[in-house]
Amino acid sequence: MIARTARLVVNLAVALAVMTAALVMGAGTSHAATRAQIASIAEAEVGNSESNGGCKKYGPCTTTPWCAYFASWVWRTAGVSPVPNTAVARGVGLWGQQQGLFSARPAGGIGNPEPGDIAVYGTPANASGGHVSIVTAVHSNGTITTIDGNYGDKVARRVIDPRTARSGTDSLLISGYVKPKGLNAANGDLHVLTTVGGQAFHNMRYANGSWSGANVSDPSGAITDTAEAGASNGDMHVP
Template sequence: MNAKNRARRLGTASVTVLLTGACALGLTSPAHAATPTKAPSTSASKAKASVTATVANTGGENLIVRSKAGKSGPEVKRLAEGTSVQIECQVASDDVSGNKYWDYIPAHGGYASDYYLATPGHDGRHPDLPLCEDTPPPDGTMRERIVQIAKGEVGLTDKSKYGAPVDHDWCQYFVNWVWRNAGVEDMNDTHFTGDFYYWGKERGLTQDGSSNIKVGDGILFGTGPENSDTGRHVGIVVAVHEDGSVESIDGNYSDAVTRVGPYFPDNATTHEPENVYAHVSPPGD
């Protein structure tokens, strides 16, 4: 779709909208300023560093990157043997062939066993890397976990963390990543918002229209899921107010993860490219 600009008046503030595709947006929310948040934090005793490593010892299989350190962490990515990555920090967890350390790979937003990440001259604890001061995934309901994880990403701009290629819009990648890290299994794994709609339909999770929206829902903007002209954007609902307005956290909004709103789902064009046409509930609700 060709990019186009249009201005809207919000009270006394004028907002310029740059629409560039299925997930679009150069729109800036007037209600919230993004504050960068990085995860995980690292030991204060060492400056932030990174070490180059190569995926190895897999016997030709892909290496699973997990959202938390350990064998039970939800899968977020698979890396081919020979792939070069940057490690930011390490944490002790499940032993793999005598190596108890798991390495955080920021570009892919997760951890992999150090046994499968070769760093010349070192095996296990690396002297040039800090320890990750990470915490387990948040407790609470699935919806609460989704909201907490999404809030922790506000301000980030590196779409590769969510698995998005350089040439892709990434609002749907962000939703997929958050839901997967909250524990949703068999998660939709495509970048088109319409596929997310149909993924939910097949599981009885998608509701057309804008009634009964809840925190944690994936909220779909446009007129339908048919193509990128009708399915425009997606976000995660993080607040629902008594007057019916909502707030969402959206990936690829002003090229960042941004908290947006409040806005009314049936009049969302004050903040979003289109109104809400459907929403998807997380499974196990």
């Protein structure tokens, strides 16, 4: 029993190491994001604007309302998959509903915003007049910090009360939050690695209970042994 437990620990450690290496080398982006990464990427964009041209990497920001372009760009850059496929702000909420990722804000309530979520102003619909922003912090007094693309023609940081804040050309309330899917193990996902014939097979159980399916992580067939060492801060190193 002890040997089996030790092997499981080793396998899980190797899985985390393989996934980390893949991310560092840029070998994959799906299901790689953390909420902290999403928030950090959004925060770093504050100040980009139409006037200084910093918004052009998000989409056609000088000719089209671009808050949805910005939110999708942040998720995509962080490694979230899937990302909204619409430039319509309220359409982001509709997309979230269709994906099963939309969490409605109850009337008079805050809802359950988390860093990395997309806050949607206006009920989900393929209609204009709304706005979207990236939640980067949730505070004990009920307010949240958001990073908003196309707010005053720039990327701006705001601290708002989600119960009363209004935005968009129709001055709409927040209807809810679109949650990023497939976040990594720091957010409830479980990486599992098994070895067969010297090959490492990676599988991942997402936080929603679904599985990615086993894939070969190392096709060389050269894995014969592993070792790990723990650090005092909780990190694990696997050579």
